[in-house]
Amino acid sequence: MKQPASFANAQWISSPLVGGVYTSAPAPYFRKSFSISQPVKKATLTITALGIYEPYLNGERVGDHIFAPGWTDYSKRVQYQVYDVVRFLKKGENILGNILGDGWYCGSLGWENKRQTWGDRPKLLAHLEIILADGTTTSIVTDKSWKISAGPILQNDFLQGEVYDARLELGPWCESGYDDSAWAEALLSESPKIEMHPSPAPPVRHIATLMPKTIAHHPYWRDRRIIDFGQNFAGRVSISVKTKPGRTITLRFAEILNPDGTLYTENLRGARVTDYYTCKSDQTEAWEPHFTFHGFRYVEIFGVKEDETFEIKGIVLHSDTPPTGSFSCSHPLLNQLQSNITWGQKSNFLEVPTDCPQRDERLGWTGDAQVFIRTAAFNMDVRGFFHKWLRDLADTQTPEGAIMRVAPNYLAIGISDGGPAWSDAMVICPWTIYICYGDREVLEENYEPMVRYHTYLTKKLTLDHIRSHPDVDPWGGHGDWLALDGSGKTEGITPRDLIGTAFYAYDTEILAKTAEILGKKEDSSRFAALHKKIAAAFCRRFVTEDGLIVSGTQTSYVLALHFRLLPEKLRPVAAKALAQDVEKRGFHLATGFVGTPYILDVLTENGHLDTAYKLLEQETFPSWLFPVKNGATTIWERWDGWTPDKGFQDKGMNSFNHYAYGAVGSWMYQTVAGLDLDPSEPGYRHIIFKPRPGGTITSAQADLKTPHGKASIRWEKSKAGLKLSLTVPPGTRATLLPPEGFGKAQSLKPGNHKLTLPPAKSFQSEK
Numbered sequence: 001m002k003q004p005a006s007f008a009n010a011q012w013i014s015s016p017l018v019g020g021v022y023t024s025a026p027a028p029y030f031r032k033s034f035s036i037s038q039p040v041k042k043a044t045l046t047i048t049a050l051g052i053y054e055p056y057l058n059g060e061r062v063g064d065h066i067f068a069p070g071w072t073d074y075s076k077r078v079q080y081q082v083y084d085v086v087r088f089l090k091k092g093e094n095i096l097g098n099i100l101g102d103g104w105y106c107g108s109l110g111w112e113n114k115r116q117t118w119g120d121r122p123k124l125l126a127h128l129e130i131i132l133a134d135g136t137t138t139s140i141v142t143d144k145s146w147k148i149s150a151g152p153i154l155q156n157d158f159l160q161g162e163v164y165d166a167r168l169e170l171g172p173w174c175e176s177g178y179d180d181s182a183w184a185e186a187l188l189s190e191s192p193k194i195e196m197h198p199s200p201a202p203p204v205r206h207i208a209t210l211m212p213k214t215i216a217h218h219p220y221w222r223d224r225r226i227i228d229f230g231q232n233f234a235g236r237v238s239i240s241v242k243t244k245p246g247r248t249i250t251l252r253f254a255e256i257l258n259p260d261g262t263l264y265t266e267n268l269r270g271a272r273v274t275d276y277y278t279c280k281s282d283q284t285e286a287w288e289p290h291f292t293f294h295g296f297r298y299v300e301i302f303g304v305k306e307d308e309t310f311e312i313k314g315i316v317l318h319s320d321t322p323p324t325g326s327f328s329c330s331h332p333l334l335n336q337l338q339s340n341i342t343w344g345q346k347s348n349f350l351e352v353p354t355d356c357p358q359r360d361e362r363l364g365w366t367g368d369a370q371v372f373i374r375t376a377a378f379n380m381d382v383r384g385f386f387h388k389w390l391r392d393l394a395d396t397q398t399p400e401g402a403i404m405r406v407a408p409n410y411l412a413i414g415i416s417d418g419g420p421a422w423s424d425a426m427v428i429c430p431w432t433i434y435i436c437y438g439d440r441e442v443l444e445e446n447y448e449p450m451v452r453y454h455t456y457l458t459k460k461l462t463l464d465h466i467r468s469h470p471d472v473d474p475w476g477g478h479g480d481w482l483a484l485d486g487s488g489k490t491e492g493i494t495p496r497d498l499i500g501t502a503f504y505a506y507d508t509e510i511l512a513k514t515a516e517i518l519g520k521k522e523d524s525s526r527f528a529a530l531h532k533k534i535a536a537a538f539c540r541r542f543v544t545e546d547g548l549i550v551s552g553t554q555t556s557y558v559l560a561l562h563f564r565l566l567p568e569k570l571r572p573v574a575a576k577a578l579a580q581d582v583e584k585r586g587f588h589l590a591t592g593f594v595g596t597p598y599i600l601d602v603l604t605e606n607g608h609l610d611t612a613y614k615l616l617e618q619e620t621f622p623s624w625l626f627p628v629k630n631g632a633t634t635i636w637e638r639w640d641g642w643t644p645d646k647g648f649q650d651k652g653m654n655s656f657n658h659y660a661y662g663a664v665g666s667w668m669y670q671t672v673a674g675l676d677l678d679p680s681e682p683g684y685r686h687i688i689f690k691p692r693p694g695g696t697i698t699s700a701q702a703d704l705k706t707p708h709g710k711a712s713i714r715w716e717k718s719k720a721g722l723k724l725s726l727t728v729p730p731g732t733r734a735t736l737l738p739p740e741g742f743g744k745a746q747s748l749k750p751g752n753h754k755l756t757l758p759p760a761k762s763f764q765s766e767k
Helices: 332-347 367-377 383-395 425-437 440-461 496-517 521-542 554-562 568-584 596-605 609-616 625-629 660-673 761-766
Strands: 028-036 041-051 052-057 077-084 092-101 123-132 137-141 147-150 151-156 159-164 194-200 204-210 216-217 224-242 248-254 272-277 283-285 294-302 309-320 325-329 676-679 686-689 699-706 710-718 721-728 733-736 746-748 751-757
Touching: 028 123, 028 137, 041 052, 041 092, 041 147, 041 660, 052 123, 052 746, 092 123, 092 151, 137 272, 204 224, 224 248, 224 332, 283 554, 294 325, 309 332, 325 367, 325 660, 332 367, 332 625, 332 660, 367 383, 367 425, 367 596, 383 425, 383 440, 425 440, 425 496, 440 496, 440 521, 496 521, 496 554, 521 554, 554 568, 554 596, 568 596, 568 609, 596 660, 609 625, 609 660, 660 676, 676 710, 721 733
Parallel strands: 077 194, 159 272, 686 733
Antiparallel strands: 028 092, 028 147, 041 077, 041 123, 052 092, 123 137, 151 159, 204 309, 216 224, 224 283, 224 294, 224 309, 248 272, 248 294, 325 699, 676 686, 699 710, 710 721, 721 751, 733 746
């Protein structure tokens, strides 16, 4: 593709330093000297990289973007950024500089620790346009006139960590008057034939700083200390140290401790997750890595003696998705669960929605994203974040229309598509962003890949409207991933064709609605008619005449009910069977990634609110609150990531910062607090206040910054009844749907409303 005009005559440049299959090369430093003869009226730096760039002008860092230009499928597209740099420039000699990191382009990816997925070394493209006071335009572009040198960053890798030797620092390398005669000439690189465009997503930034909660001696090594930040998060550390020149400080990271107080690192698998800093002097030195991040709560440090100066801070990194919602209630453990959900989102919404930030994986798993996206939109503004990621997702689409398991794609070898509940993110995620933000554009951008994916399912993977075609799709997807339904299998025992057909029906229903919204009447009618056929086929295949689901798992009932695939007369029977299964298990979950997000909604909508609350408030394994009771500060990947009787789960797959099961957060907003939207008037134009008090909870609140302003609800049980405080933002309307027995529905105009609903009989009996 032709380069955008914003890059003018810039050429891609790189370094002669090339890393290996297992180890990165030193990060290259680039510099370009140029002169300005008069004051500057305007100056913009347009810049991108295959890898990660870190730009400087006259010794100052340009911008606060971290890991720019971001992660994409570099065989198809790369993003670029534009910075206003007027304030950095001066009359006389100026220096434009940059450091390049490997990043996702040529660094380690996935559990294979695969390097050089898209290329063997990072590359840079930049154009600095300067408009002088007299209107003259000057351009500084990347070309072979740039100088290049190795420096103190000896290794940089997301999974392995960063190695920095301060003795090799280059001094004022990006300032005027510097002698660069020993620097080499930059290499020209071939221009890749890929798309280039600005990113619609917010950049990764340094969002917060955490201070250590405790610093303790290592239980076996007196020269080592273990720092506890009190919170599992994604980011890195900054250190300040005063020791001997040549001393190397080693920093190892972990999410959790072994029973003996040492770092539990087995679940990191092949990721080294270790940073090294070598001191240059006996004076105080400060350092923070440039091109790596980790998922951790604990840091083990050695190389600093007890009587030597040492300080450490935790640097929280994630995409700058501002907080929009808050939830709290009278139950302290549920408040901690909400905190865990939010921190899991922060930790994994770093450029793409990754599964986990700690081990050798950190991939944009589609299933995790689609089950959590509704909760994500309550907690933070994720509109731009998902616009970008949906472009990544569409980039995984094959000529046939299949959608892969992760985006950006790198894992597609030998698998036809991502499978049920994973590839369906291509349809579910655009729809969710639309209803949460009233964002018609996201439907317009993604309608074509949505339809292509659906056509692929219809033609390739379905037989008689059942999503199972063993001749062409023997794999069938991940099932109900990590379900504890007694199968002993990671994919559970809910039939894959049942899961697939349920999601096929849901995709079809969404496409019928999407086509209607976009004015595609024929498409809408076609999808609506097909949806009826799929629902009928589902019942013929999986439902008895009495309304029981043949497999009998919690997830099978949840999907049949949530996606409304059962005739109305059979819904009470199926819902009762689900509630009985939950009760039979002592009010414990048996669902995995597929069934868990919807189980409380299904119980609530079908008259089993008490069962839903008992499930939510369950504190013993397996449940949402079991990890909370055992010190979790994020959501665990597995219900049994750790148990008192068995200890740690299989080290091969045991993340303690996996956000998928945090999808319960949307139910806490919508049902416990009672803040919801009307999907027929998306973007909270019509707000639904629908509190459903239950369990031991006596009060709850939720706030949300909607596209129109702040909406909020607060309720509290009192002798007088249910006390409500409601806020309806300007330009919207709201409907209050009280709990049963508390009166009729009420329409509310914009403004603040305080109400007390007289107590129902059941409410009075609780007092």
